[in-house]
Amino acid sequence: MKQGSKVTTHRYLSLLRYPLQQWRTLVVILALTAGTSATAILQPWPIKILVDYALGQASVPPVRWLLDDFNLSLTPPLLVVIAAVSSLGLYTLGATLDTGLNWAWSAAGQGMVYELAESLFYRLQRLSLLFHSQRTVGDSLSRLTGDAYCVYTLSSALLISPVQHLLTLATISIVAWNLDPSLTLLSLVVAPVMGGSALVFGARLKRRARLNREVQSRLTSFVHQTVTAIPMIQAFGRESFNTRQFEHLGADAVVLLQRETLLRSTYSLANGSITTVGSAIVLYMGGQQVLAGAISVGSLLVFLAYLQSIQGAFQGLFSIYGNLKSAEAHIDRVLEVLDAKDGVQDAPGARLLPAIAGARGHVCLEEVTFGYDPDYPPVLQDITLEARPGEIIALVGPTGAGKSTLVSLIPRFFDPWQGRVLFDGVDVRDVQLKSLRSQIALVLQEPFLLPLTIAENIAYGRPGASQEEIVAAARAANADEFIQRLPQGYDTLISERGAILSGGQKQRLAIGRALLKDAPVLILDEPTSALDARTEAMLLDALERLMAERTTFIIAHRLSTIQRADRIVVLEQGKVVEMGTHQELLAACGLYKHLHSLQFREEIVR
């Protein structure tokens, strides 16, 4: 536990990088802060002038330059004017400094929040699919858009607040000490009591904040999952059930929020009581001194004003702890992403894969074992496989055999537990991810179109492709015809789930996208499973063109493409059970023959 907190502190400091990038603004903020404390010292004096000198009987201390240079006699009416004017001046000065401070702090604060969000976004995009498979999209989203705010709290608590409050405390204490040492000591007595209450409440506040956040995010993911599965919800008539569940979770959230509010209010009540009792004591003692004639009424008023500043500074100092505590949960969630130990990233000094001309698309898997979760049995076991440039490798096997997982290892979406994947003879972990992935085009089961125009979707792998190239790719993917039929043609915006397009149309766009990318290695993961026979037939020549002179890994259930593969790899429960050409495997009378006869039984019967 002790050690853990040490590590955390160290990690927190790593986040300070973001505020420190804005050090210029921070310097301005600190300078303005110093100005504000100075004004705070002067602020109560007009009242003293008014009460003691203008309206009271105290004699004005000699202010030589005023008397000599302006030859003024300080009559009470003049003193009233002086008090009013100086009050106006100090007020304005204070307001100006305050505005500047707020402005600078907003700029710096919001700036660093976005800066951190950018880093998070950067990191999230580059974390492997393994990381993402363990988290929901909603969770990552809330880290990005909600938790990033913690850097603001953190830098305020660690960089600004201590300086600001200590400065105020020091200057005001010195001035107050000169006014009356015993009253000053008396006003400093509140410090340990306030510190104690901060300690007592801080930890509880953090726990409450965490609970609150958890119930919120549960609710958010619940709404998210419901909204993304509307067809099922409606078909199974679960609307009312879900609404009740929402109300349930909402009621939990209300209770938690109320408890947090109660704790917060109690904390502020405790703090307020401490300061009020403190002030009351000072007021009583000070009043006695005024009665004894030791100090003037005006000085007492000045003192009371200082007391407020001192108490404010203490409150600020002690709330640092609580603020840090309540930001901790958010900080942890942010750091979890930033520090995520993810194997899949560029190794230091990773090389570029040889330029396009050199990349030939020679892919080897050597004794690869891989699973998604160490608690589960591996999905692939000891796979060895070679694809020479231009070869077509077909992967077949029952559902869940690990076919899709196997091809995901080639663009290094995941890193194997054991063994290695070689691309043109180089371990894929030794080359830059970007250069590796630029050599691989893929068409997956799910087309994953983005809410961009059709043209932008097709050109996704090659931004800046000309309109002709896009149209050519669409035509080759047999998508041109239906695109032309859309009112906006290539400029049609695809809505989130591509509603206007059928599954086959979306897949054809994905094929067009892969065609335009023009990479030496091609991965086809059941690209035609969503297409009917006629469309598939229309696509066969497109796929043929796509596969020409490319190393191709294809997962498909239909025989046409499998039959002409250079090698067919039969997977079962994560292991290669057979390998060879169509004829060889049929002759071997193994699993392949069995699968084959199953699928085509009906035709043979006919």
Next chain:
Amino acid sequence: MKLWWLRLTPYTLAHWRGLTFVMLLMLVNVGLNVLKPWPLKLIIDYVLGKQSFSGGDVWLKTLPGGESSSQLLGWLVGATIILFLASEGVRLIQEYVGAGVGSQMGYNLGAVLFDRLQRLSLRFHNQQHAGDLVRRVMTDSNCIRDLVMGVFLPVLTSLVSLVAMFAVLWQLNHLLSLLSLLVAPLIVILIWVFNQPMTERTYQHQRFEGEIMALSEQTLTALPVIQAFGREAHEDERFRYLSRKALQAYMGAILAQMQFKFGVSGVSAVGTAVIMLIGGFQVLNGSLSIGSLLVFLSYLASLYKPMETLAYISSGFAAAAASARRVLEVLDTKDEVREVPGAKPLILQSDRARGHVCLEGVTFGYGPGYPPVLQDITLEARPGEIIALVGPTGAGKSTLVSLIPRFFDPWQGRVLFDGVDIRDVQLKSLRSQIALVLQEPFLLPLTIAENIAYGRPGASQEEIVAAARAANAEAFIQRLPQGYDTVIGEWGATLSGGEKQRLAIGRALLKVAPVLILDEPTSALDARTEAMLLDALERLMAGRTTFIIAHRLSTIQQADRIVVLDRGRVVEIGTHEELLAGSSHYKRLYKLHFGSASPSVEI
């Protein structure tokens, strides 16, 4: 939309008890706040200034020891503490109750919105981003809390304390209190000048924040493609662009706010200085006590504060209005798929729903401006019949079957279920008669058992296992460490497409419904798994009216009727044999698939 806040009022009325209580506490607190500076005045005048007690303050003498300045000081200091504790105590209760009432109102409105969202047709959902809808339910529904707790109550508090403060000031000194009110018109001018830019820029900032959210969601959901196509840097660029824009908008909003704040402080500084000046002269005249002047000055701050609060209300109001607009937009969505008033449950119309489905002259399209997807479709499925739909991609097969559970309403024509137009029956009772297995399995992040029992919550473990077994899913479920209690991740990475589909089939099996819709249920499955599923599907289809969209022949061949669709029209209907006999569309499709695909096998 002008009277949006009026439209939200009904949702607040349910909480009138809590609201009334909060308002009462607020009134008490205003009173206590008015009293707060009073002891200080008494101290300065009677204890330190040694004036003789005047007017209503004579009672102070009757306190034990009230004659002695020193003891009177003790009493008055004690009074400050008591006043403070009382007002803080009241505030604590007020905040506690207020937080509960406020968030409850938010969640209640959220629940209404959530309920409505779930019932809107797929046509609505097809045009919406999931992230945006989540934001409406989770964030925008708080507009009601912001409206009541952030606008209505503060306005009320401010107005009440303005009046109370002014009444007290008036008692102290007529001239000074009138002078202090002079500030009000200046503040009104400031509000008038800055209101527009403040709210507009705040709105702009929120818009950019929304765009950032949308971008992040799109990117994270399509991550495999983004990584494969190496577009991370490009997305970073877009994110950076948006966050820069958002920051700019934010700074603009802050700038306007700062100017306004500065203006307000300036105005109140001038007010304070004027009071000091005039009040000071009055003290010199002897028409005002020093204590009264000090109390006056401390009240001034309390007087300006509610004015400032009132000034900020308008931007809070505008923010709440923006959110409310997004909430009401959903609540007001005119969706043709809704129950007509007095719709009857389907089951009451005959003893037992039998599953007789008719489409009569149905024409349908997704959006005006797009050509219709289905044109003039007429089709009948008698109870227990199997209807196979075939045709090229985009012919409208999936759309056609979506009309049966009334995911959409046709533009023209009607759909009959057991002889009743489905627009005349309760949606829930209609949909409870239909089970479906779609291309996309749509599993939820629940346990496997909960997913299978989704259509029948409360199904026993035995029933769930039986359904899983019938769907050939049991074997792989048993292999998972947590078995039926394994929670499915959003990405379902630990399950393959085929496994997920088998769960979907199990789910449909467990829902006992006379009509079954199969939209390419086996397209994600390989031949062996499909073979294992055929008897499960057979069992599922037995005695049910079945609509099946499939590319494989096994199921199509045994259909009672095969409907060939092309570009939204029915081009042929008949049995497998009938259709093959003519030189038809079907024959061509059939040849394409089974002719060229495997010449070596077709002997």
